[in-house]
Amino acid sequence: MKIPTAACARLPVDVGAFQTTVFDAYDGKEHVALTMGELADGPPALVRIHSECFTGDVLGSHRCDCGEQLAESMRRIAREGRGAVLYLRQEGRGIGLAEKLRAYQLQDLGFDTVDANIELGHAADARDYGVAASILRDLGVHALQLMTNNPAKVAALTRLGIEVVARVPLVIPPRPENREYLNAKARRMGHLLDSPDVAETKAQIVVPAAKVPSDRSEPLFDLLSRVSARRDRPFVTLSYAQSLDGSSAALGNRPLAISGGASRCFTHRLRAAHDAILVGIGTILADDPRLTVREAHGVDPQPVIVDSRLRFPLDARLLTHPTRKVWIATTPLANPSRMRRLESLGAELLVVPVDTMERVDLSALLALLRARGVRNLMIEGGGRVLTQVVDQRLFDLLVLTVAPMMVGGTPAFAPHQSLRNREHTRIDRPNYLQVGDDLVIWGAPQVPGATGEGARDA
Ligand SMILES: Nc1nc2c(ncn2[C@@H]2O[C@H](COP(=O)(O)OP(=O)(O)OP(=O)(O)O)[C@@H](O)[C@H]2O)c(=O)[nH]1
Ligand SMILES: [Zn+2]
Structure with missing residues (x-):
């Protein structure tokens, strides 16, 4: 421009x-x-x-x-x-002078420069x-x-x-x-x-961080650098990997390396392009992921875990995240002593209203993240969270990696609930990228009833 x-x-x-x-x-x-x-x-x-x-x-x-x-x-x-x-x-890594002075006050109380920002509800770097x-x-x-x-x-x-x-x-x-x-x-x-x-x-x-795809991925990263949050929630990117037969894990939800090395760099670059990254508790229990940016340059996104029943393991690797205090989103029904235990181990608990199924209400969580300064959020899985996000149309961009393999494993999505009863969700004018041996499909979901143009601007 x-x-x-x-x-x-x-x-x-x-x-x-x-x-x-x-x-x-x-x-x-x-x-x-x-x-x-x-x-x-x-x-x-x-x-x-x-x-x-x-x-x-x-x-x-x-x-x-x-x-x-x-x-x-x-x-x-x-x-x-x-x-x-x-x-x-x-000013103040984007939070303004008054907020920077507030961050200084917190630093005088023992917070470091990153935690002070986070305590005030901002990204570490805005x-x-x-x-x-x-x-x-x-x-x-x-x-x-x-x-x-x-x-x-x-x-x-x-x-x-x-x-x-x-x-x-x-x-x-x-x-x-x-x-x-x-x-x-x-x-x-x-x-x-x-x-x-x-x-x-x-x-x-400077050695280019990741031998990521080709320059053909630039429009995607350029788009991500320009998107702005909505008033009610962050800009949401849904990003996950699956095999040709639609599996995202081996049978029984056992972990499975699906995407190749080049797509892993690509995913880490995607992580670095977002303020926060969200996964469900199932992913933590199955994979114990770190959710950091390791195979690209950039700052780690704030990890956010959706955990309605507070099953978060006390020895999860996320509790020793190198740069962030993990945020665990749970409901008022969660066990208070478990909450305190996780807090004492360094997690920050976000208590969010329940939806009709007594799970974390995702819209309410997204609104809370927005209020905490998260402008764009990457959702990486697992199946239940992906399904809810698609059912409730809570995403603005899809980035799907398809690996050329057949797995016969656990499907990427849980059976859809409301989606079955509504219009199908289409990706408007999708883009196709080859990343290593994998295929990356990305694009914005079509807004129901809108023309192609409107959907693209979503
Ligand atoms: N929020 C916050 N902002 C700070 C703090 N200290 C300095 N800043 C702001 O940080 C910005 C500079 O960022 P730095 O992290 O120092 O450095 P950088 O620009 O990322 O990197 P360099 O190019 O190496 O300087 C300026 O806008 C400062 O006002 C702090 O403790 N909290
Ligand atoms: Zn300064």
């Missing part, structure tokens, strides 16, 4: 003169590009994509490293005589880089060397079709006041902070 410029002027600062352009972005914020030299021609330029930090950038706060990263990146660009800083108005990609395209920049310590930023830009030929570390030596904060960023958000000295950092060639 072309992004209109609102105004521009030359701005001399200590390190040199930058052309300063304000963009009229579709999110209503005044994002800024500081550029030096000719960017559209020549080798990939040095670029900093900087998120606004009033406390660090303007006041020089010692709680973070932002102000120094901004100054250092401008210095490096001036030294090269060429490059750009995009100053994005994403930013997206769609505007940045549009501005870069407007500047004629399609490939760049990115000054960042954050691999998720590299991954996000790559998904948006900007080629990051190198990641240039921008490590600021810690101060006593921000040592713990920087450690938390490294430990919990995967920031690469071990280059000891700013002056020594050199560009590192």
